[in-house]
Amino acid sequence: MSNTVDSIASSPLLGVSSHPGWLQDATLSAKQPKAAQVDAQPPLDEYFNSLFTALGPQHWWPGNTQFEVILGAILTQNTSWKNVVLALANLRAAGVFTPASVEKAHIRRLQSLVRPSGYYRQKARALKAFVQFLRTDYRGSLKRMFATPTIELREKLLRVWGIGPETADAILLYAGKHPVFVVDAYTKRIMARHGWISGKAKYEEVRWMFERQTPGNVERFKEFHGLIVRAGKNWCRKQVAECDKCPLGRYLEEGR
Numbered sequence: 001m002s003n004t005v006d007s008i009a010s011s012p013l014l015g016v017s018s019h020p021g022w023l024q025d026a027t028l029s030a031k032q033p034k035a036a037q038v039d040a041q042p043p044l045d046e047y048f049n050s051l052f053t054a055l056g057p058q059h060w061w062p063g064n065t066q067f068e069v070i071l072g073a074i075l076t077q078n079t080s081w082k083n084v085v086l087a088l089a090n091l092r093a094a095g096v097f098t099p100a101s102v103e104k105a106h107i108r109r110l111q112s113l114v115r116p117s118g119y120y121r122q123k124a125r126a127l128k129a130f131v132q133f134l135r136t137d138y139r140g141s142l143k144r145m146f147a148t149p150t151i152e153l154r155e156k157l158l159r160v161w162g163i164g165p166e167t168a169d170a171i172l173l174y175a176g177k178h179p180v181f182v183v184d185a186y187t188k189r190i191m192a193r194h195g196w197i198s199g200k201a202k203y204e205e206v207r208w209m210f211e212r213q214t215p216g217n218v219e220r221f222k223e224f225h226g227l228i229v230r231a232g233k234n235w236c237r238k239q240v241a242e243c244d245k246c247p248l249g250r251y252l253e254e255g256r
């Protein structure tokens with residue numbers, strides 16, 4: 001969607017490469033995975049189990065209320081979580097921490113409060129768009145909104161300005177406990193490097209791959225996404241992959 005902060009902001013993050021260059025990295029095993037051999041792959045649960053055993057529960061996503069999770073999901077687009085924490089602290093201190101107060105706040109004030117998270121104009125606009133949508137479609141009630149069937153609500157969220165697939169799915173899964181998988185740049189990078197997908201795989205393709213293998217398992221989806229983010233930050237960075245230290249390294253060594 002061209003009018004989303006997702007699409008504006010996260011395109012650099014989507015530069016997940018499957019070009020052979022990264023496979024030549026000295027940190028990688030000499031045994032390289034063949035691309036897109038999904039049938040030959042172990043179930044994704046094996047990846048989950050390896051990461052969970054090594055890293056433990058991630059308790060992701062942080063947030064005390066549903067609305068705080070939603071604020072975080074919108075503000076985290078193309079920025080690090082520590083910047084989101086600053087923006088959330090501003091909003092909390094200013095008392096702009098409910099749908100009604102976000103809608104009431106002047107746009108300039110909202111921009112100033114969320115400024116630490118970057119792309120503050122787009123993000124303030126996206127917050128406004130979300131709370132207006134919540135009021136008009138659900139009379140301001142998150143409970144009513146999340147009672148909507150998953151597919152229907154996902155489609156509606158994707159029509160809200162500034163909400164792209166990753167943000168919509170984070171809202172659905174972490175705030176609403178709907179069974180959708182959140183795909184981010186780390187997910188794409190790891191899956192591409194292990195040959196599950198091509199580097200050009202579309203968001204929906206990757207999401208469907210995870211959901212097909214673990215259908216309807218909300219808690220597993222939550223934890224798995226958190227573990228993937230942690231693995232990406234710890235070992236599977238864009239330029240350097242520390243496979244010798246990573247819990248998933250053995251799959252590469254086994255050629256899968």
Ligand code: SF4
Nearest residue numbers: 193236243246248249
């Ligand atoms: S997930 Fe781990 S083992 Fe796999 S490519 Fe990245 S760093 Fe290497």
